[in-house]
Amino acid sequence: MAHLTDPHPANGADRAAGHVARVRGHHRSFGDVHVLRAIDLDIAPGEFVALLGRSGCGKSTLLRSLAALDPSPDEEVDVRGRSAVAFQEPRLLPWRSVHDNVALALLNTPERKQRARLARERLEEVGLGEKLDAWPLQLSGGQAQRVSLARALVPDPSLLLLDEPFSALDALTRIEMHQLVIELWRRRQMAVLLVTHDVDEALLLADRLHVMDGGRMARTWEIELPRSERNPAHPDIAGVRAEILEVLGVRPTPPNPNRATDRATERATDSRGAA
Numbered sequence: 001m002a003h004l005t006d007p008h009p010a011n012g013a014d015r016a017a018g019h020v021a022r023v024r025g026h027h028r029s030f031g032d033v034h035v036l037r038a039i040d041l042d043i044a045p046g047e048f049v050a051l052l053g054r055s056g057c058g059k060s061t062l063l064r065s066l067a068a069l070d071p072s073p074d075e076e077v078d079v080r081g082r083s084a085v086a087f088q089e090p091r092l093l094p095w096r097s098v099h100d101n102v103a104l105a106l107l108n109t110p111e112r113k114q115r116a117r118l119a120r121e122r123l124e125e126v127g128l129g130e131k132l133d134a135w136p137l138q139l140s141g142g143q144a145q146r147v148s149l150a151r152a153l154v155p156d157p158s159l160l161l162l163d164e165p166f167s168a169l170d171a172l173t174r175i176e177m178h179q180l181v182i183e184l185w186r187r188r189q190m191a192v193l194l195v196t197h198d199v200d201e202a203l204l205l206a207d208r209l210h211v212m213d214g215g216r217m218a219r220t221w222e223i224e225l226p227r228s229e230r231n232p233a234h235p236d237i238a239g240v241r242a243e244i245l246e247v248l249g250v251r252p253t254p255p256n257p258n259r260a261t262d263r264a265t266e267r268a269t270d271s272r273g274a275a
């Protein structure tokens with residue numbers, strides 16, 4: 001496992017050559033408040049990148065720049081191919097069926113039958129083929145989040161942006177969603193940028209972790225260990241975890257490897273100074 005402490009990783013140039021996203025010297029201010037300061041980030045095709053940091057450090061603002069939800073100069077933010085976002089709240093229309101919530105994202109597909117087929121396929125992909133006619137209010141939180149993911153997959157994104165999509169879910173549902181996202185990422189070979197407060201989630205899912213602090217990239221880690229071996233008790237994982245918590249200013253509490261839910265429930269939240 002390589003620990004890259006330089007905010008400008010040595011292999012950044014290689015990544016930039018075939019990137020889906022390249023951010024260079026990106027600044028963003030709201031009035032007098034500088035929210036993003038000289039951000040550099042490269043995401044290669046098929047990479048899984050996690051973005052951690054205390055509340056207000058600018059994670060969602062950076063994600064919004066990558067999703068082109070906020071305007072950014074082309075020379076600062078360059079995203080190739082299509083990007084799509086799923087948010088913490090599924091943002092479904094309650095008066096539309098599950099199927100229609102996904103089909104509505106297919107407005108560029110003029111033919112109704114084709115829209116219906118594509119919406120069904122996306123919902124089957126996230127394991128909701130049986131819920132086409134259900135109403136959003138009839139769904140569990142995890143199912144609603146699956147619909148949100150199905151909708152994000154509509155444009156076949158080369159970059160999927162996930163803004164804390166699992167943080168409102170119970171621990172066991174979160175574990176199922178982790179499996180689903182990894183399955184989708186492998187099958188579709190898309191890049192994923194996951195914004196999360198959950199250090200263990202980031203360590204389990206991502207190839208590369210960035211910690212932001214005060215609008216800057218503070219530190220980067222690359223995780224080369226196969227996901228199947230990413231046990232919280234593994235010395236490499238435990239070591240990186242401790243380093244991340246230190247950068248976040250959180251006193252670590254060791255996870256109990258005998259309880260699967262510990263990994264999902266223990267979170268380094270911003271509001272508490274110590275865990």
Ligand SMILES: Nc1ncnc2c1ncn2[C@@H]1O[C@H](COP(=O)(O)OP(=O)(O)OP(=O)(O)O)[C@@H](O)[C@H]1O
Nearest residue numbers: 030035053054055056057058059060061062197270
């Ligand atoms: N449209 C806006 N207008 C003014 N200030 C904003 C706007 N969007 C974000 N900010 C401010 O920018 C800062 C960074 O916000 P951002 O949502 O990016 O942080 P974050 O790291 O994602 O936080 P959290 O983890 O709580 O979601 C915050 O202080 C926030 O209040």
